[in-house]
Amino acid sequence: MRSVRPAPVQAGREAPARRGRAAGAPVLPWLAAVAAAYTVAQLVLVVPGTGLGWDESVYVSQVGTRAPAAFFSAPRARGITFLVAPVAALTASTVALRVWLAVLSGCGLLLCLWVWRRLLPLPVLVAAGLLFGGLWITLFYGPQAMPNLYVAYGALCATGCFLRAVREGSDRRALAGLLLAVAFTALMRPGDALALVLPLAAAALCVRAWRRPAVLLALVAGTALGGAEWVIEAYVRYGGLAARLDRAEEIQGGWGGHLALDDHVRALEGRTLCRPCDVPWRHPVTAAWWFALPVVTVGGLVVAARRARLAAVALPVLVAVCMAAPYQLLDYAAPRFLLPSYALLALPVGFCLTAAVSRARRPGRAPLRALGAAGLALALLAHFAVQYTVLQRMVTRSAHTSDAVGRVVAELRRQGVRPPCVVTGEEAVRIAYRAGCSSRQTSGHDGSITPERLVETAGRMPVAVVLSGGGAVPSYARGWRVEPLPWQDLRVALSPQPGLDAR
Numbered sequence: 001m002r003s004v005r006p007a008p009v010q011a012g013r014e015a016p017a018r019r020g021r022a023a024g025a026p027v028l029p030w031l032a033a034v035a036a037a038y039t040v041a042q043l044v045l046v047v048p049g050t051g052l053g054w055d056e057s058v059y060v061s062q063v064g065t066r067a068p069a070a071f072f073s074a075p076r077a078r079g080i081t082f083l084v085a086p087v088a089a090l091t092a093s094t095v096a097l098r099v100w101l102a103v104l105s106g107c108g109l110l111l112c113l114w115v116w117r118r119l120l121p122l123p124v125l126v127a128a129g130l131l132f133g134g135l136w137i138t139l140f141y142g143p144q145a146m147p148n149l150y151v152a153y154g155a156l157c158a159t160g161c162f163l164r165a166v167r168e169g170s171d172r173r174a175l176a177g178l179l180l181a182v183a184f185t186a187l188m189r190p191g192d193a194l195a196l197v198l199p200l201a202a203a204a205l206c207v208r209a210w211r212r213p214a215v216l217l218a219l220v221a222g223t224a225l226g227g228a229e230w231v232i233e234a235y236v237r238y239g240g241l242a243a244r245l246d247r248a249e250e251i252q253g254g255w256g257g258h259l260a261l262d263d264h265v266r267a268l269e270g271r272t273l274c275r276p277c278d279v280p281w282r283h284p285v286t287a288a289w290w291f292a293l294p295v296v297t298v299g300g301l302v303v304a305a306r307r308a309r310l311a312a313v314a315l316p317v318l319v320a321v322c323m324a325a326p327y328q329l330l331d332y333a334a335p336r337f338l339l340p341s342y343a344l345l346a347l348p349v350g351f352c353l354t355a356a357v358s359r360a361r362r363p364g365r366a367p368l369r370a371l372g373a374a375g376l377a378l379a380l381l382a383h384f385a386v387q388y389t390v391l392q393r394m395v396t397r398s399a400h401t402s403d404a405v406g407r408v409v410a411e412l413r414r415q416g417v418r419p420p421c422v423v424t425g426e427e428a429v430r431i432a433y434r435a436g437c438s439s440r441q442t443s444g445h446d447g448s449i450t451p452e453r454l455v456e457t458a459g460r461m462p463v464a465v466v467l468s469g470g471g472a473v474p475s476y477a478r479g480w481r482v483e484p485l486p487w488q489d490l491r492v493a494l495s496p497q498p499g500l501d502a503r
Contacts, residue, residue, distance in 0.1 A: 038109055046140060052145070065089065071441070123354045128346035155343065197220075275331075404487040423439055427487075480493040481494045
């Protein structure tokens with residue numbers, strides 16, 4: 001009986017779908033386990049005791065029930081407020097909000113990895129998910145009301161859907177997923193969406209096999225759909241799109257004239273914002289993985305090329321570089337800015353590490369193989385130990401700050417500052433949100449009220465001007481009662497209140 005040879009499969013059609021799974025291994029349970037581990041780690045290590053940060057208070061106040069909406073500056077986008085709205089509109093509990101976002105971020109990680117199941121082997125996706133989810137930055141911002149992690153998810157989904165959509169015989173679900181992922185990213189941060197779309201569009205135009213009008217249309221439509229709210233608000237509240245862009249650039253300090261690579265390295269020690277980043281670099285070990293990242297990424301590209309998967313790994317690297325580049329031109333740094341790049345680079349890193357493990361398991365040269373496996377295991381253990389240490393430092397600092405803000409709010413209430421009320425000055429946003437007051441500033445990026453209007457407001461409700469230890473009482477508040485506050489060296493100037501100041 002003549003043997004029948006299977007027909008060859010054309011590259012780019014069905015072969016990647018079959019090769020993208022480990023032999024006989026179910027995909028969903030493994031990816032769900034990674035996402036569940038990430039969620040549980042947040043619930044155990046991050047959620048307890050952490051209060052809302054300054055930016056979070058701005059975002060949550062837009063839809064929350066605790067306090068009036070804080071001033072919403074030009075660079076911000078409202079995407080994250082839509083994600084927190086289902087909980088923030090029902091309860092003022094920070095714990096409830098944290099739990100909701102922890103679960104939501106776990107589901108986002110699962111969805112992103114699931115998109116890539118037909119493009120990369122299951123072990124690579126598991127390794128990438130664990131590596132990205134194990135970073136202190138990813139864990140710390142998972143349950144926070146901040147947009148950067150969701151930009152990372154949007155970028156990872158969009159890149160995966162793009163690769164699936166441009167393959168010969170592309171499926172329509174991938175095309176729809178590309179449009180939705182780009183729109184979601186633009187809703188979170190329009191600038192990041194442009195940095196995502198430009199390399200994808202360039203790839204679609206430069207690679208002949210990828211020149212599909214439907215893909216380019218999905219990129220354009222997704223950007224327009226997701227960015228529409230930001231553009232409309234520019235005309236409604238900021239005097240037009242050009243005016244909003246100019247104001248956003250001014251607030252962000254402008255672009256160019258400074259390379260922020262060293263700032264990002266210093267920020268990895270455990271700083272949410274390094275501005276200005278002229279602090280000493282005390283703990284170089286916290287950036288060891290950052291310096292190893294380019295080397296391991298190149299290793300992943302080499303392995304992918306040998307296994308005919310170069311496109312599925314090279315494109316995420318290109319997008320990661322393009323999304324990180326704008327943040328290297330600012331005069332400050334924040335670790336969360338690079339979360340989209342870390343998510344994308346986790347794929348080639350996962351490819352490199354799984355290839356190293358696979359090579360170590362081959363027969364022959366057992367002592368050398370065992371030594372290499374032990375070295376890799378020790379390096380990974382040390383990496384995760386450093387991530388855990390920095391994470392604990394960040395969580396402890398956040399909890400202490402939350403307690404301090406709580407003490408300040410208690411003191412203000414004892415002094416008669418109760419809703420409706422206004423807080424201005426140092427740390428006004430966080431204090432006002434916790435106290436149920438409006439936060440207003442007479443100058444700076446969040447200038448939303450004049451001194452005259454503030455004095456007029458003081459005739460109707462309590463006004464508290466929070467001052468740093470060396471800060472002078474502003475001229476409009478001279479004669480107001482000044483009291484110390486139980487946080488650092490802060491003081492507060494309190495507007496006269498009938499019945500309280502007539503003593």
